[in-house]
Amino acid sequence: MxxxxxxxxxxxxxxxxxxxxxxxxxxxxxxxxxxxxxxxxxxxxxxxxxxxxxxxxxxxxxxxxxxxxxxxxxxxxxxxxxxxxxxxxxxxxxxxxxxxxxxxxxxxxxxxxxxxxxxxxxxxxxxxxxxxxxxxxxxxxxxxxxxxxxxxxxxxxxxxxIFPTAWFALERAEQVIGDTVVVFGAGPVGLLCAYSAFLRGAVRVYSVDNVPERLAKAKSIGAIPINFSHGPADEQILKLEPQGVDRCCDCVGFECLNEKGENVENTVINWAVNVTRLYGGIGQIGVYVPKDIGAKDPATMKGILPFPVGLMWVKGISLKGGAVQxxxxxxxxxxxxxxxxxxxxxxxxxxxxxxxxxxxxxxxxxxxxxxxxxxxxxxxxxxxxxxx
Ligand SMILES: [Zn+2]
CATH class of the missing domain: 3.90.180.10 (Medium-chain alcohol dehydrogenases, catalytic domain)
Structure with missing residues (x-):
């Protein structure tokens, strides 16, 4: 017993x-x-x-x-x-x-x-x-x-x-062979997203982060590193791609940092709209939440972030996000x-x-x-x- x-x-x-x-x-x-x-x-x-x-x-x-x-x-x-x-x-x-x-x-x-x-x-x-x-x-x-x-x-x-999640970002951005792609974030998901973009036929992939070791890893798989601590990422990318890029993937989400290293929740989504070409696509798989208990103001606590709807409409950009199935x-x-x-x-x-x-x-x-x-x-x- x-x-x-x-x-x-x-x-x-x-x-x-x-x-x-x-x-x-x-x-x-x-x-x-x-x-x-x-x-x-x-x-x-x-x-x-x-x-x-x-x-x-x-x-x-x-x-x-x-x-x-x-x-x-x-x-x-x-x-x-x-x-x-x-x-x-x-x-x-x-x-x-x-x-x-x-x-x-x-x-x-x-x-x-x-x-x-x-x-x-x-x-x-x-x-x-x-x-x-x-x-x-x-x-x-x-x-x-x-x-x-x-x-x-x-x-x-x-x-x-994270491998399916990273792949899903490119599905959501509607990436096809021959595209140029920007991946925001060179953490594990962002790195796998950049890697997946090449597997799916991207011609150039930019990897955006502010951690040198992560950017070095991105470079090691063939991505072009963009360090946003040297200035806003959108400005740096548009110097290299004046017409904008075909696809952007947000692999950061609401805890993103701006060029000063401050958490401003809509930084990445604004940069993405700015660098995506006419009729390009954005895939947003970095996490955003309807209830952000650590946010500084009441709107952000409800997951409501200032967003350039007008520019997105004028450029005809598609935006799809969410968690992967x-x-x-x-x-x-x-x-x-x-x-x-x-x-x-x-x-x-x-x-x-x-x-x-x-x-x-x-x-x-x-x-x-x-x-x-x-x-x-x-x-x-x-x-x-x-x-x-
Ligand atoms: Zn996970």
């Missing part, structure tokens, strides 16, 4: 709301709670810029929720009604939680590990994947099997969110990875043990690194057990 009262414990990266910081906690390994659940033993979990919106106080998250929506691992248990995956499968966990509707459309109901969705049937289903195990709801819809032995773990891991792009990007045409893992610069999560978040938040991942070799998983 005694063993039934034992439950394994694990380490997880938790939000400590009171102290406004992340912390590593030992918690119980999650259990199957619904017939469509799966429990995944995590092997790699990346930190995303989205996680920093919480740590910087711009998006609220419930206390003690586990961070992480970019994880992969091995299926440890499945519920009775899970049909498309099995125990032992190596899977990527789609970071933006889906439930596939009856006509095959994807109903997005939030992002794991951000606390921004309210339809989960148990509280623990909102927990993310920066932990040794994760409970995944609607496993058939949210687990994406990857084949053994081909591609690197860190290439596949990027299918969880991951399933639309994961298959094609998986093929690019498997065939060796794409090696998106170049964006990772640092690997961490989960015990060093505070440092990993600090270094990422301070832009001392580009992309960090927690890795969990199986033999290092917590073996300890706790009384229930």
């Amino acid at each position: 005694a063993e039934a009262h034992h439950q394994k414990i694990m380490k997880a990266v938790k939000w400590d709301k009171e102290n406004r910081s992340v912390k590593v906690e030992k918690v119980k390994v999650p259990k199957i709670q619904h017939p469509l659940d799966a429990i995944v033993r995590i092997t790699s979990a990346a930190i995303c810029g989205t996680d920093l919106h919480t740590t910087r106080g711009r998006i609220e998250m419930d206390d003690h929720l586990t961070f992480g929506h970019e994880s992969m691992g091995i299926i440890d248990q499945i519920g009775d009604d899970v049909s498309s995956v099995k125990v032992g499968d190596r899977v990527v966990i789609s970071g933006l939680a889906n439930k596939i509707g009856p006509n095959g459309s994807s109903i997005l109901y939030g992002t794991f590990g951000t606390g921004d969705y309210g339809v989960a049937e148990t509280a623990s289903q909102e927990d993310g994947g920066q932990a040794e195990f994760m409970q995944v709801p609607y496993a058939d819809d949210n687990l994406f099997p990857v084949p053994a032995g081909k591609g690197s773990e860190l290439d596949y891991l990027l299918l969880a969110d 991951l399933r639309l792009y994961q298959d094609v990007l998986l093929k690019l990875i498997q065939s060796g045409k794409a090696k998106p893992s170049f964006v990772f610069t640092n690997k961490f043990n989960i015990d060093d999560a505070v440092k990993a978040y600090d270094d990422f938040g301070n832009r001392k690194l580009i992309k960090a991942v927690f890795q969990f070799p199986s033999k290092e998983h917590s073996e300890a057990e706790a009384e229930n």
